[in-house]
Amino acid sequence: xxxxxxxxxxxxxxxIDGKRKKYISVLxxxxxxxxxxxxxxxxxxxxxxxxxxxxxxxxLSEVNRLKNSKKVKVGDKIYxxxxxxxxxxxISVPYLYQMLEGVKPNLIGVELV
Numbered sequence: 001x002x003x004x005x006x007x008x009x010x011x012x013x014x015x016i017d018g019k020r021k022k023y024i025s026v027l028x029x030x031x032x033x034x035x036x037x038x039x040x041x042x043x044x045x046x047x048x049x050x051x052x053x054x055x056x057x058x059x060l061s062e063v064n065r066l067k068n069s070k071k072v073k074v075g076d077k078i079y080x081x082x083x084x085x086x087x088x089x090x091i092s093v094p095y096l097y098q099m100l101e102g103v104k105p106n107l108i109g110v111e112l113v
Contacts, residue, residue, distance in 0.1 A: 007101045031055045032041075072113040073102070078113055085110065 003013050003026055011026040031044040034052045038044060043058045048054040071078055072085045079085035086096040089108055098104040100112060 006103060007098070014031070042103060072096075072110055073113050074108050074110050 003011055005011050013026055014021040015022045015024055024047055025044070027044040027045060027046055028038060030052060031038060035055060037056060042057045043060055045058050046054050047056055053111055058098070070082055071080055072082055074085060074089065079088065082100070083093055085091075086093045089096075089110075091099075091108070095104060099106045099108075099110055
């Protein structure tokens with residue numbers, strides 16, 4: 001198994017089950033194993049070093065609200081949210097986040113303000 005960091009707060013491991021490939025959240029599995037169950041519409045984030053005591057549950061709506069409220073800039077144009085920037089530049093929102101986090105090549109030069 002190889003743990004891969006897909007964004008600033010997301011770590012996954014690829015598991016091959018027969019002919020299917022599945023990606024499983026490392027933080028989520030660690031939380032379930034050592035802390036307890038994950039509530040519906042919550043995600044596990046690591047606040048600090050990668051240690052069990054730094055894992056915490058965060059409401060998904062709160063995470064989305066914070067992520068979507070960030071202003072971004074492409075060239076001289078400033079957009080009020082990542083979603084607005086993605087829509088105006090004909091790019092999917094997840095792909096734009098991956099460009100901001102350095103996972104995908106930053107094709108349009110987008111950056112957080």
